[in-house]
Amino acid sequence: MAETQTMPAARPVSTRRNTTFFSRNKLVIMPLVFIAPALAMFSLFVIWPILQSISLSFTEWQGIGPKKWVGLSNYRYLFSDPVFWTSLVNNIYWLVLFLLAPVFGLLVALFLNQTVFGIRLVKSLFFFPFVVSQIVVGLVFAWFYDPAFGLLATILEPFGIEFPPILADEDWATFGIIVAGLWPQTAYCMILYLTGLNSVNPEMIEAARLDGAKGWRLLVKIVLPQLRAATFIALVVTVIGALRSFDLVAVMTEGGPYNSSNVLAYYMYDNAIFRYRMGYASAIATVLFMIMNVYIIWFLLRLWKNEKGAR
């Protein structure tokens, strides 16, 4: 009650409304207020779990029951674990070979970027693999590869060629899965390039034509520079896609035969879910996170530079 009585004394402040704390800092406060809900969600569902799993990586934990602090021993064990290294090498194979997706995507996009009757149907057919669930892609490719009853084996049999058991062979399994992964990824890059091609300036092309540029030179000097934005997104999406490759491995080989096609994301899952080694799985996750950070930081720097340039 006493405070309400003092209210009139504060009146002079309201006469100087234009210089309140809020109005003085409006430009700082309002953006913060607008970003707050998203930031809260992001912190709760992204930042907090990341911190949690990093802290888990220093423990030994079954998923239930007591956690035991073990310091760096999970990491020490990781570096002497042959499966970890196989998985890491496989992730590098994924990364390198997956970069074929933007290349193929561009080729398909250039091919489809013409006005012919029915091209819309053809475009949607090419986009189809990206719409299909990765699980289905994995299953279908596994059936293609089946060395006894599979499509490829059946086609090659009359020619007397024995089709290698791709998914049962320790040297081939990873590549068999990558090929399956390239199929939808190419479709994705294709759609990125198709939208990019839509915004290519036709006047520039015409001008270049008048100056006598054609074919390869026209593509490299005139079209590709205008597709830089699409290329950038395609690269980032493909690199992240390669690093988090998981579903195809899970469906097609479960990391087998004997871990030869394992990747970090699946090995992490395997340790957490089937071996109940949450701490060790978190250590793998942390390493994978650090590798991804390299690309994420590169991506952010590029974005930041571009925005600075735009201003």
Added chain:
Amino acid sequence: MKYFRTTVCALALAAVATTANARDLVMNANTSDPAQKQAMEDLIADFEAAYPDIDVKFNLYDHEAFKVAMRNFLVSDAPDLITWNAGNRMKVFVDLGLLEDVSDVWEAEGLYEKMPAVVGASSVDGKQYGVPYAYYAWGFYYRQDLFDQAGITETPTTWEEFLDVGAKLNAAGITPVTIGTKNLWPAAGWFDFLNLRVNGVDFHAELMDGKVKYTDERVKNVFAKWAELVEADFFVENHPAYSFQEALPFMNQGDAAMYLLAPFIVSMFPEDVRAKVEWFPFPIIDEAVGIYEDAPTDSFHIPVNAKNKDDARLFLAFAAQADNQTKTAGTLDMLPPNVNASVKDDRFAKGGFAQLSKADGIMQFYDRDTDPALAKVGMQGFQEFLQNPDRIDQILERIEAERARIYGPL
């Protein structure tokens, strides 16, 4: 509008009433194969008929998803009943204090006398933590017509006869054994039986408990026997590409003659093939070693955090009754643990039952008896061995490293 509001109120009241009045019994189960699902639904229907007040809420999970979900719901939101496996898999959760001691049900129903074969698997430190509803034998399912075609008149009972059968089948252009090792565990069945036949149950149990090195000479002897089969072309090619179901067509199409597996395969054979399939137990390797078998046991358990433990106990007692066990195990093509229940009248169930009755000791199964992480590394090793028998020393060293990490150096 008024009518609408009254209806909504009435419905809401009704909903509250049903949750409050009826005795809900929540059951989470991993019995997702068609026959398993059928057996569970029948058992629940019979239970609800016998206890009309109780309403069973049945939540079905896929096998692998259940393993994951279980670790969450046992702690956070426990059902009143779960299906799980007896033996070491149960002990893990008992040690964490998550499964209820149900020795009182065993006492009250006299289950010690009625289910002598599964007391051990259901016990931790002399107390019982679950009530088994079915168990089963492993053995060879084989095509009689292909055996006839290869001129084999009798099923093998010794190692020499077994090798001879393989040679005859190969000579007739038939692969002796089909196997799909993509799921890994089918190979573990082979390891279990070879180890039990070569070294006996005590050694096998010690190995499962991490008390013996995998680089032990006795383990190497087991792989030496196994290598004899691999080198004699016993197994289908490219088995890592196939799940256990995907390996079945080789047998259905007459390209392979035998499959070392468990009764859940019976309902997966096409009708016409099943008519030609017969069963025999794993042959004896060393006369001096007794007959030891794998007999995985599936059971019901009550979580410690369950809400309706009284009715859950009623369900356990009901599921243990002889006639209910007869019906459940019959649908599953498995064996009822209750001695007063009758074994399904077919050659597979009878054969398995006869073999287990002869057994001097039983184990559960490789990935049920040992630590899950060790089981995974071990089974990957078995798969690699089947493809590359010459790598055996490296493989055993790798498994031993995992054993030492978990159970400590010896």
